[in-house]
Amino acid sequence: MEKDDFTEDNLASNKYKRNLESSANIKELENLCTKNPSNQGDIENFLSKFNPNVYAAYSTIKKDCVSKINNPKCCRDVNYYLDLVNSFINSANIIKNEKELLVEIIEGYWKDYIDNFSNYTCKREQGVYSVEKRCILKQICDLYDDKTYFELNSSQYNKFVAKKWEKILNYSNHENKELYFKINFKIINKSGKYKELLLDPKEIIDVDCKNIDITHISISTEEPDKSSNPLNGDLQTLGGHDSDQHYQEDSEGAVDTETSYTPWMSIFTSLSGSISGILIFSFLYKFSPLVSLIQSYKINKKRIGKNMNKEETTELLESEEINKYYISYNSMSY
Template identity: 30%
Template sequence: MQGFDKDKLPSNEYKIKLCENYDIPKLVKAASYVSEYEDSEKAVKDFYENFSKNHHVYKTDCNKDKGPKCCRDVNYFLDLVTGIIKKSLLEENDKNKLIEYVETHLEPTVRAQDIYTCERETDLDSIRKRCILQHLYDLKEDEYNIFTFSQEYNDYLSEKWEKILSYTNEIPDNLFIKIENNSMGIIENYKHFLSSSDYICNNNLHELNKEEITFSRDLDSFTKSISLDRMSANHDKHICYNKRYVDMLKYKTLNIQKINNILFIGIALLGYSPLGNWFRRCKKKKIEVDENTSEELQELYENSENIGRYITYPSMSH
């Protein structure tokens, strides 16, 4: 059996083509260890010139089906170059100047809007969301390699995201993500998420939109925003929930049940007094918990513990 080779990963097929003749290690060597602006600028220009040529050759492969992947892969490199510049020895003003030059003059040359639509917002949250989506799609493509070379793949992930994390995760271990839609529920530390191969989600990733990815530096705040209506354990086998998400669902459900119990006691004690009528209206209007919630929650909890390390997904034959 052949050993692990990151260049042979399915997720890297197009990335390798984009960097033919001038790869990222060469750019790092040329741009990271010089302190003069002109030297760094030349290295970045050379990389983009080669990158643009390769993109022009292969962009016709980015038809409607492959367009989103081409966009993700191109944006990954653009975000990576930003990270390389930010980690360089340049003065801060020169770093910002070079990044601005790249965004204004070089980046527009490597996105084929005539072939596929490719947005590129540059605020930190947008970059983080791009990275999360890229990671989920790449894991799904690399699934069989991950099962065979799990440790090697995790080492590769640390290298893959290191420079982007250096500027999108300013306060290490203090940024959390929540991914939540009808078939996915993940709450995790941002850095740990990108460094982990646990999150292979065999569901409809194309249905996940950026608005369903949120961030917080207060993990407990997700308890307030987590949605009980999203649970679909009894209806959809292709769910992707991690244990931390299910734990929060359980905690929120128990709290709502406690409120229900208090309201029932209040109604019993107050009978049909005006305040009792208010309690009944409050219960009917605001505390609507599906009678199957506990059952669904237990199933999700068991799945999140018993199938894989964190993730619930259909069993596969190998």
């Protein structure tokens, strides 16, 4: 493949772009939202057509993803366009309440439809930093799909990705705060700057995009600690297929690392507790007054047991003699 062969239409990551973009008519929405002032009614009319049109296109491409063992690419791509639409709405020169009503037109519609298929799994999470997590997920998977083009045309490719993400970044609601991402994927623990990963990727992240999802990704306004193996702007090669750990987020998006806890640690903890208990009991048994108390208890128990046995035996013999007496008496009465 020659360097001059780079075109956006040839990118594997853009396989479904034409279907979705033609139905979405994103350029018209951008024009409506950049007007000064913007008109809520015009945008609302646009969205009333946008939703069913994009849904029809999504249903078409979804069939292809289902045929490829539920490839999650269709889900990532349609979520990208929905996030892009919300970004344009947030950029519109209208009051906050009107923006929220327009966003609800999008989210309310797709909440009922995006994962309403028994043969294809697609989610649109609404948690803290869910948009940023979806962007990270799509970026690392698109980079992997486009690795041949990226390796031959990295400068041209970076211009393409900058154009793809700049509008979502510009119209986000995080007041231009520096955000950091962290990926926990099986034994992998990588981190870096959110914007740098989207706008200026350095290397392909070698990851299985059929298994990774946004639960393996966290976003924070605080730079991850040094133990997280920061990328410092350069993406290092990743690998793996699953993850048992990820980060918890509070209502303000702060991220805390969960302690890594393996099955071996669980076994070691249980054995340590058992051994400690045995040693403590042995020490007390040998050196404390508890020994004499236990021995006295055993001796008394034996004495009581012998006395009880003697009494029971005596009572049993007496009972037998009485029975004989009554039996003899009864036989004589006849």
